[in-house]
Amino acid sequence: MNRKTSENVEYTLRSLSSLMGERRRKQQDPDSAIASGEQSLIAATESFCSLQGSGGPGPGSNTYLGDSGDLERAARRQFQQNETPSFVYVLSVFSALGGFLFGYDTGVVSGAMLLLKRQLSLDMLWQELLVSGTVGAAAVSALAGGALNGVFGRRAAILLASALFTAGSVVLSVAQNKETLLSGRVVVGLGIGIASMTVPVYIAEVSPPNLRGRLVTVNTLFITGGQFFASVVDGVFSYLPKDGWRYMLGLSAIPAIIQFLGFLFLPESPRWLIQKGQTQKARRILSQIRGNQTIDEEYDSIKNNIEEEEKEVGSAGPVISRMLTYPPTRRALIVGCGLQMFQQLSGINTIMYYSATILQMSGVEDDRLAIWLASVTAFTNFIFTLIGVWLVEKVGRRKLTLGSLAGTSVALIILALGFLLSAQVSPQISLKPTAPSNQNSSCTKYSSCDGCMLDPGCGFCYKMNKSDVVDSSCVPVNKASANEAAWGRCTNETKFKAEELFWAYNFCPTPYAWTALLGLILYLVFFAPGMGPMPWTVNSEIYPLWARSTGNACSSGINWIFNVLVSLTFLHTAEYLTYYGAFFLYAGFAGLGLIFIYGCLPETKGRKLEEIESLFENKLCTCGTLDSDEGRYIEYIRVKGSNYHLSDNDASDVE
Numbered sequence: 001m002n003r004k005t006s007e008n009v010e011y012t013l014r015s016l017s018s019l020m021g022e023r024r025r026k027q028q029d030p031d032s033a034i035a036s037g038e039q040s041l042i043a044a045t046e047s048f049c050s051l052q053g054s055g056g057p058g059p060g061s062n063t064y065l066g067d068s069g070d071l072e073r074a075a076r077r078q079f080q081q082n083e084t085p086s087f088v089y090v091l092s093v094f095s096a097l098g099g100f101l102f103g104y105d106t107g108v109v110s111g112a113m114l115l116l117k118r119q120l121s122l123d124m125l126w127q128e129l130l131v132s133g134t135v136g137a138a139a140v141s142a143l144a145g146g147a148l149n150g151v152f153g154r155r156a157a158i159l160l161a162s163a164l165f166t167a168g169s170v171v172l173s174v175a176q177n178k179e180t181l182l183s184g185r186v187v188v189g190l191g192i193g194i195a196s197m198t199v200p201v202y203i204a205e206v207s208p209p210n211l212r213g214r215l216v217t218v219n220t221l222f223i224t225g226g227q228f229f230a231s232v233v234d235g236v237f238s239y240l241p242k243d244g245w246r247y248m249l250g251l252s253a254i255p256a257i258i259q260f261l262g263f264l265f266l267p268e269s270p271r272w273l274i275q276k277g278q279t280q281k282a283r284r285i286l287s288q289i290r291g292n293q294t295i296d297e298e299y300d301s302i303k304n305n306i307e308e309e310e311k312e313v314g315s316a317g318p319v320i321s322r323m324l325t326y327p328p329t330r331r332a333l334i335v336g337c338g339l340q341m342f343q344q345l346s347g348i349n350t351i352m353y354y355s356a357t358i359l360q361m362s363g364v365e366d367d368r369l370a371i372w373l374a375s376v377t378a379f380t381n382f383i384f385t386l387i388g389v390w391l392v393e394k395v396g397r398r399k400l401t402l403g404s405l406a407g408t409s410v411a412l413i414i415l416a417l418g419f420l421l422s423a424q425v426s427p428q429i430s431l432k433p434t435a436p437s438n439q440n441s442s443c444t445k446y447s448s449c450d451g452c453m454l455d456p457g458c459g460f461c462y463k464m465n466k467s468d469v470v471d472s473s474c475v476p477v478n479k480a481s482a483n484e485a486a487w488g489r490c491t492n493e494t495k496f497k498a499e500e501l502f503w504a505y506n507f508c509p510t511p512y513a514w515t516a517l518l519g520l521i522l523y524l525v526f527f528a529p530g531m532g533p534m535p536w537t538v539n540s541e542i543y544p545l546w547a548r549s550t551g552n553a554c555s556s557g558i559n560w561i562f563n564v565l566v567s568l569t570f571l572h573t574a575e576y577l578t579y580y581g582a583f584f585l586y587a588g589f590a591g592l593g594l595i596f597i598y599g600c601l602p603e604t605k606g607r608k609l610e611e612i613e614s615l616f617e618n619k620l621c622t623c624g625t626l627d628s629d630e631g632r633y634i635e636y637i638r639v640k641g642s643n644y645h646l647s648d649n650d651a652s653d654v655e
């Protein structure tokens with residue numbers, strides 16, 4: 001990225017000299033003992049000033065810091081004390097509860113479905129409706145959330161989302177039939193869509209630039225945390241076969257109510273208020289959020305920016321058409337939507353959903369154990385998102401996303417190879433039992449386990465002789481429980497297990513399961529820190545204020561639309577291309593995503609939201625060609641209004 005030093009440096013010499021004056025007074029005063037860190041702070045401050053006089057710092061000019069590690073530490077301490085009041089964290093955590101609910105409500109349904117389909121005799125169509133109804137509703141409300149955010153503000157949108165989450169969970173926990181369940185799932189989905197597009201925007205708008213990436217990424221940490229918590233709740237309540245699903249689906253009312261009550265007292269985004277002309281209120285809230293720091297500079301910069309934007313782009317016509325006709329926002333929209341599309345095309349939700357099967361392939365026989373192991377998958381996703389939170393301000397968005405997607409592509413190839421090897425040694429079918437009268441016998445046409453497992457109506461019944469599969473047959477699955485066959489030797493789970501028979505639905509016994517397992521683990525390790533959170537983080541910061549709600553609405557809408565598309569087509573894709581074909585396809589999409597991100601995603605780390613538009617002034621997708629400049633970027637930290645050059649290998653970019 002071509003980032004000129006001068007753009008990043010805001011020298012406030014007035015405040016610098018007043019700081020020095022104050023320090024000198026303290027130095028002269030024998031009563032005020034000055035810590036050694038502070039002395040080195042003054043020394044370095046003075047040498048910094050003389051350097052300023054001699055032309056200012058340039059590339060490689062960090063020598064004035066000398067060995068003053070103390071300066072950096074003291075400066076950081078100062079910065080943290082002065083510039084990050086805990087109120088920002090309170091705001092971020094309360095809003096990120098929206099991410100938690102997004103994760104919980106999308107994750108909990110798989111466990112709930114195991115119980116529901118038995119109790120309400122749900123067929124495949126209804127199971128699909130209950131899962132996809134939520135995601136579909138999220139797509140619609142994410143798109144509509146743009147207007148809602150623009151007109152009523154971020155706070156109102158978050159309040160509405162938490163009200164919808166609460167109402168939906170109550171309906172779900174008391175539902176008596178499948179129609180009520182569906183309406184509850186749709187209401188929850190409407191909440192998810194609004195939360196998914198509003199929360200990152202709100203957090204980005206209230207955060208100081210140096211913490212913005214980290215705090216917005218915390219929202220994705222809450223999403224994956226919600227998914228993990230849901231998998232644990234699924235495990236716990238699976239022991240309550242009758243009404244367990246009511247608890248699973250109803251529990252999310254608690255965080256939803258907490259968020260709703262919290263937001264009754266939490267403030268609106270000051271940026272949105274300034275845009276709406278409510279400047280007095282905006283100033284008050286901004287200074288409340290920034291604690292004891294002066295806000296004049298930030299306030300003026302937001303206000304001037306809004307005025308300039310209005311002059312430049314005008315305010316006539318729908319926002320989306322203004323975005324499309326104004327090149328920087330058009331480019332930002334392409335980058336934002338592209339990121340969200342590639343996130344889903346890399347197959348994250350298929351991998352998460354399919355993890356239990358991959359684990360079963362590796363020899364986990366017990367269903368309940370598979371549910372618990374699936375929570376290990378969700379936990380891995382969660383923990384590695386935490387690494388993303390840590391890395392985002394260190395290595396920046398661009399490198400993190402590129403590294404993550406490169407690793408994800410390799411993991412997908414390993415996963416696909418695992419399935420390919422397994423398919424090649426797929427056990428043959430040795431028995432062709434005759435179906436009882438009136439029973440479906442179409443499964444008996446398959447000659448190997450591979451064909452049998454790809455047919456959603458069939459399962460594989462077999463015995464093991466040491467490590468060889470023997471006496472195998474392909475028979476229809478019991479519609480009420482995928483753990484048993486509809487007829488034949490594998491009909492009664494307890495009985496056939498006693499007879500040392502095995503039943504494999506959706507997978508085949510294979511000696512190459514470890515390859516798939518390795519691919520699964522690598523996938524999560526690489527995906528979670530970058531491709532999981534960065535699309536949300538980057539989208540929250542790349543649009544100018546006038547286009548932010550609409551930009552995020554479109555990109556979140558794209559995320560949800562591709563989420564539905566990938567999940568709904570997975571089984572068909574696997575049927576036509578087989579499993580390894582499907583995973584090779586996702587690897588191909590991830591590879592395309594890599595090229596797109598390399599060319600089109602600029603680094604936004606450390607920039608003020610108001611500065612980011614300028615990153616899209618160049619022709620689209622020329623970022624890769626400017627990469628060589630990246631090493632020359634110099635980073636500063638400001639102490640009471642002054643900037644200090646950090647050592648080159650210090651990754652902090654505190655402004």
Ligand SMILES: O[C@H]1[C@H](O)[C@@H](O)[C@H](O)[C@@H](O)[C@H]1O
Nearest residue numbers: 220223224348349381532533
């Ligand atoms: O960023 C999130 C996260 O990675 C989740 O694990 C995934 O389920 C979502 O679809 C995605 O948007």
